[in-house]
Structures are given as C-alpha cells and as structure tokens.
Amino acid sequence: MTDVKVGIIMGSQSDWPTMKEAADILDELGIAYEAKIVSAHRTPDRLWTYGKTAVDRGLHVIIAGAGGAAHLPGMMASKTRVPVIGVPVQTKALSGVDSLYSILQMPRGFPVATMAIGGAGAKNAGLMAAAILANTDPEIAARLDAWRDALSASIPEEPSDD
Ligand code: RP5
Numbered sequence: 001m002t003d004v005k006v007g008i009i010m011g012s013q014s015d016w017p018t019m020k021e022a023a024d025i026l027d028e029l030g031i032a033y034e035a036k037i038v039s040a041h042r043t044p045d046r047l048w049t050y051g052k053t054a055v056d057r058g059l060h061v062i063i064a065g066a067g068g069a070a071h072l073p074g075m076m077a078s079k080t081r082v083p084v085i086g087v088p089v090q091t092k093a094l095s096g097v098d099s100l101y102s103i104l105q106m107p108r109g110f111p112v113a114t115m116a117i118g119g120a121g122a123k124n125a126g127l128m129a130a131a132i133l134a135n136t137d138p139e140i141a142a143r144l145d146a147w148r149d150a151l152s153a154s155i156p157e158e159p160s161d162d
Contacts, residue, residue, distance in 0.1 A: 006033040006129050007059045009050065009076065011066035013037060015089045019065045021119045022087070025126035029143050031133065038064075040071040047072065051079025061132050063125045064112075067091045070102040073112045083132065085125045086112040 006026060010019045019035070026033045038046050054062060062080070064073035065087035073086030088099035096117035104114045113128065115121030127144070134141035 002058055004032045004034050005058060005060040005133060006031060007050070007054065007062045007082075008033055008035040009038040009062060009064050009072065010035075010089075011037070011039045011041075011070070011072050015065050015067060018089050018119055018122050019063070019087065021122035022063050022065075022126035022129070025123050026129065029126075029130050029140065029147060031130055031140060033129075038072065038076075040066070040075045041069070047075055048079065051076050054080040054082045061085065061129045063087060063122075063129055065089050065122060065125075066103070067096065067099045068093075068102070070099040073103045073114075074106050074110065077106065077110045077112050084112050085128050086114045087121045087125050088114070088117045090118040 008019055008022055010016060023033060023035055036050070037043070038050050040047055059082050061083050062076055063085045064076050066072040067089030068091050070088060073084050077084040086103035088096050088103050090096035091098055100114070100117050103112055106112050115125045115128070130140060130144045134144050
C-alpha cells in the first residue's frame with residue numbers, strides 16, 4: 001500500500017489537458033495522486049486490473065475522465081467500491097453532451113458522481129476528492145478550508161469595467 005489515495009484515470013492521452021485541472025488542484029492542496037491512461041475500450045484488461053487492485057493499493061477515490069462513448073467511469077465503478085468521480089471530457093462532435101450522458105446515466109446499484117463537462121468538471125473533481133479525504137485528514141481539511149476562503153475573498157463585491 002502507498003500514500004497515494006487519489007487515482008486519476010483517463011481514456012486517452014487527449015483527455016490529459018482536461019484532466020490536468022484535477023491534478024493541478026490536487027498539487028495546490030498538497031494531495032498525492034497517480035495519473036494513468038486506462039481505456040474501457042482500448043485497454044480493457046488494464047481497466048480490470050486497476051479496478052480489482054484499487055482497494056488493496058489504498059486508493060480512497062478515483063477520478064475518471066473520458067469523452068464520447070465514455071464508459072470508463074461506469075465500468076470502473078462496477079469493478080471497485082472505491083468512490084468514482086466522473087468527468088465528461090468535451091468532444092468536438094457533440095460538445096461533451098455524449099460524454100455527460102454516458103457517465104451520468106448509471107443503472108441503480110453502481111453510482112458515479114458526475115461532474116460538469118470539461119475543465120470545470122475536472123477541477124471540481126479534484127476538489128471533491130479533497131473533500132472526501134478531508135473527512136479523515138485534518139491537514140487536508142485545513143488546506144481545503146483555506147483554499148475555499150481565499151476563493152471567496154477574491155470575489156469582488158461589485159463589478160468593474162476592467
Ligand atoms: C475516449 O475517446 C477518450 O476518453 C477520449 O476522450 C476519446 C477520444 O480519444 P482519442 O481518439 O483522442 O485517443 O475513449
């Protein structure tokens with residue numbers, strides 16, 4: 001077992017610019033993670049092994065991003081009880097609505113916590129993972145609270161023309 005409690009997985013290298021938003025916020029909050037390419041269609045055996053070993057390897061949350069026929073988050077949720085946060089990657093053909101519906105519409109029994117389409121969803125996935133870990137880690141809780149306070153403080157009360 002390692003200290004890495006967050007797994008970031010994605011269906012393709014082309015998902016990384018989106019999924020990096022999750023990695024960046026975890027870096028900012030001082031939370032260790034691993035990032036892997038795991039495709040439901042192109043590397044199904046890798047998906048199987050990742051899901052089968054996730055609990056024993058000490059993962060507490062998995063962030064899974066995919067686009068189009070985005071089966072990765074749902075398939076991962078079917079292989080492990082580690083909570084899966086799904087990120088619908090924006091697609092060219094259908095703007096990511098295909099990804100969103102593919103991830104969101106899980107059958108009863110195997111939930112995926114689905115975020116918004118694209119970078120905002122990936123960043124929120126990182127924050128959601130941090131919030132899950134914060135329940136049992138006071139240091140992460142303190143850093144997350146401080147990050148949230150700083151964000152609130154950065155919002156001006158009135159709009160400007162600049
Ligand atoms: C999905 O197909 C991936 O998650 C990616 O979003 C999409 C396109 O993949 P590439 O053709 O760019 O590798 O499986």
